[in-house]
Amino acid sequence: xxxxxxxxxxxxxxxxxxxxxxxxxxxxxxxxxxxxxxxxxxxxxxxxxxxxxxxxxxxxxxxxxxxxxxxxxxxxxxxxxxxxxxxxxxxxxxxxxxxxxxxxxxxxxxxxxxxxxxxxxxxxxxxxxxxxxxxxxxxxxxxxxxxxxxxxxxxxxxxxxxxxxxxxxxxxxxxxxxxxxxxxxxxxxxxxxxxxxxxxxxxxxxxxxxxxxxxxxxxxxxxxxxxxxxxxxxxxxxxxxxxxxxxxxxxxxxxxxxxxxxxxxxxxxxxxxxxxxxxxxxxxxxxxxxxxxxxxxxxxxxxxxxxxxxxxxxxxxxxxxxxxxxxxxxxxxxxxxxxxxxxxxxxxxxxxxxxxxxxxxxxxxxxxxxxxxxxxxxxxxxxxxxxxxxxxxxxxxxxxxxxxxxxxxxxxxxxxxxxxx
Numbered sequence: 001x002x003x004x005x006x007x008x009x010x011x012x013x014x015x016x017x018x019x020x021x022x023x024x025x026x027x028x029x030x031x032x033x034x035x036x037x038x039x040x041x042x043x044x045x046x047x048x049x050x051x052x053x054x055x056x057x058x059x060x061x062x063x064x065x066x067x068x069x070x071x072x073x074x075x076x077x078x079x080x081x082x083x084x085x086x087x088x089x090x091x092x093x094x095x096x097x098x099x100x101x102x103x104x105x106x107x108x109x110x111x112x113x114x115x116x117x118x119x120x121x122x123x124x125x126x127x128x129x130x131x132x133x134x135x136x137x138x139x140x141x142x143x144x145x146x147x148x149x150x151x152x153x154x155x156x157x158x159x160x161x162x163x164x165x166x167x168x169x170x171x172x173x174x175x176x177x178x179x180x181x182x183x184x185x186x187x188x189x190x191x192x193x194x195x196x197x198x199x200x201x202x203x204x205x206x207x208x209x210x211x212x213x214x215x216x217x218x219x220x221x222x223x224x225x226x227x228x229x230x231x232x233x234x235x236x237x238x239x240x241x242x243x244x245x246x247x248x249x250x251x252x253x254x255x256x257x258x259x260x261x262x263x264x265x266x267x268x269x270x271x272x273x274x275x276x277x278x279x280x281x282x283x284x285x286x287x288x289x290x291x292x293x294x295x296x297x298x299x300x301x302x303x304x305x306x307x308x309x310x311x312x313x314x315x316x317x318x319x320x321x322x323x324x325x326x327x328x329x330x331x332x333x334x335x336x337x338x339x340x341x342x343x344x345x346x347x348x349x350x351x352x353x354x355x356x357x358x359x360x361x362x363x364x365x366x367x368x369x370x371x372x373x374x375x376x377x378x379x380x381x382x383x384x385x386x387x388x389x390x391x392x393x394x395x396x397x398x399x400x401x402x403x404x405x406x407x408x409x410x411x412x413x414x415x416x417x418x419x420x421x
Contacts, residue, residue, distance in 0.1 A: 011037045013411060014121055014130035016111075018045045018102050020068065021385020022136030023091060024401050026100040027070050028408035034415065038100060038136075039123065041107040046091035048138075049084045052162040056190060057084045058249035060182060061218045065398040066090070069405070070098060079216065081249040111135075111381075112359045119380065132380040132411050135358065135369075139386050139395065140351035151275030152337060152345060161187060161348040167194035173343025174199065176280070178272050180289075181205040181243035184348030185256045189248075191346075192266050199335070199342065201272045201282070202258060202289045206245035206296030209255050212304060213315040217247065220304050227393045237364075240388035243350070245296060258290055259323030268329045280335040290326045374407040380414065382407045 013029060015022045018040035029036045042051075058081040059066075066073040066082070071094045082090075095102055107124045114120035114129050121128045143160040152158065157171070161183045167190060174197035177188040181203065192198040208217045221227045234240060246256040262268050270286040301320070308315050355367060362369055362376040369376060369383045373390040376382065384404050386395055393399025 009127070010129045011035060012130065012415070013037075013132040013134065014039065014119070014128060015134045015136055016108050016121075017136035017138065017385075018042075018095075018104075019048060019136060019138055019385065020046060020091065020397060021138065021395075021400050021404060022134070023094055023100060023102075024069060024404040025134050025136055025384050025408060026102070027094075027098055028405050029411070030098060030100065032408060032412050034408070034411060036101065038102040039106045039108055039121075040102055040104050043104050044088075044092065045095050045102060046088055048140075049088040049091070052140075053084045054161075054164050054187060054190070055166045057186075058082060059087065059397075060247050060249040061396070061398065062216050065218055065396070067398045067401060068094065069401040070094070108357060110357050110359060117379065132382070132414070134382045134384060134407060134411075135355065136384050137355075139353045141354040142352045143347070144349045144352050145347045146272075146349070148275045149345070149347070151277065151279075153278045156278075156337065156343060156345055158345045158347065161346055164346050167191050167196060170196065171343045172196065174341045175344045175346065176337070176342050177201070177346045177348055179203055179243075179348030179350070180246060180258065181348070181350075182246055184346075185246035185258070185261075186248065187346060187348060188261065188266060189256060192261070192264060197267075197341065198265075199267045199269055199340070200258075200261065201269045202286055203243060203271055204289055204292055205243040206300075207255075207257065207293040208245045208247045208297060208300060209320060210248055210250070212301060212320070213308065213318045215315070217300075220300075220307075224303055224307055227391070227399070229392045230390060231388045234388070237366075237368075240368075241366075246293075257323055258293060259325040262325045262329055268326055269335065270331060275337075278337045280337055282332055282334060284331050284333065286329060286331045287327055294323075374403050375410050382410070 013034055013036035015025050015036060015038040018038050022038050023045060026036065026038050062079050063073045063075060063082055064078040071090060109122045111133055112120050119130045119133045121130060143162055145160060149158055164187055175191050176199045177184050178201045180200060188198050188200045210217060231240065248256045258268060268286055269282050271283040272280060273283050274281040355363060360378045360381060362378050364370050371383055374382050374384050384407050385400050388394060389403050391399055394403050
């Protein structure tokens with residue numbers, strides 16, 4: 001639905017967000033014959049795939065992991081890595097194929113209690129009522145940029161990673177990339193290969209090889225059961241917000257590795273702690289963070305080796321290069337951005353989530369929904385598409401469908417109970 005004439009004031013189930021989670025939920029609702037509407041603030045489905053990612057971005061999991069129900073990958077390159085445009089096109093086709101009822105350019109302002117246990121949803125196009133509401137807005141609402149960004153000179157251009165598109169949009173001066181998980185590491189690598197001087201602030205992020213002993217890391221994660229690890233198995237709740245390990249979305253043998261970055265000319269720094277009068281103040285933790293990345297990879301490979309031995313798999317032998325180059329880097333305590341010619345800062349520092357539009361007491365002290373596999377204590381209020389909603393893969397293309405199916409089964413059960421009094 002693209003026209004305002006399609007707007008309705010009352011609906012059985014309202015899904016907020018037409019990203020991958022919202023569209024999969026709509027697919028399951030339609031399959032069960034549940035009347036519903038998907039509300040999307042932008043003018044197209046799954047817009048974040050095109051709006052918030054750089055031009056050369058590809059999936060960091062192989063195409064075969066695209067397991068959207070009703071649109072599972074069946075192409076000729078299962079071990080390749082789709083571009084962001086290909087992913088977006090698949091979701092556009094998904095909406096058309098299953099005639100999913102999406103109302104675009106409609107922003108939700110609040111979700112509050114209505115009459116008769118219904119929800120009242122206020123939008124920029126008017127108020128709506130719904131018996132059930134499914135929040136499918138994801139976990140990445142607001143770019144996270146530290147307040148000390150004001151310490152840089154006004155001549156320094158500052159971008160969040162979601163605004164970075166390609167090296168050509170940057171000047172020829174040096175670039176500081178802050179953050180070394182998936183986005184920061186890939187962006188720093190790309191800019192460095194464009195012959196620009198790059199500084200990279202390294203945080204606490206792991207590392208995984210693209211392939212090991214004949215299989216992609218994604219396949220090993222499934223065989224080891226790590227992708228199906230549930231949230232109750234985490235050592236602490238905060239782990240679900242941990243940075244993703246750096247890994248590259250290509251199979252040309254060139255892994256993302258901070259030690260290689262140093263060899264390739266990138267200047268590695270510790271975590272950025274403050275900026276005052278264009279002086280960058282750094283934590284003395286570079287070597288520690290490099291060691292954390294090394295140990296993360298070592299632990300993963302040891303688990304794979306053990307699995308191969310226990311299951312007597314016929315896998316090729318492989319020993320990864322033991323990189324040490326990064327430990328040669330001096331752990332600087334500060335850096336003069338002007339003297340180093342830094343003209344651009346890219347903040348690969350992630351996002352803040354914000355569910356403040358939902359006016360119900362269903363959140364913990366971090367503002368994360370308190371729920372059990374998407375089902376909250378507020379009858380009729382659900383969440384889908386969040387990392388670790390239930391499993392490690394809950395927020396991914398390969399796992400979002402399972403949680404959406406579970407939430408819809410709860411909606412079907414609740415709807416049936418109401419109908420039968």
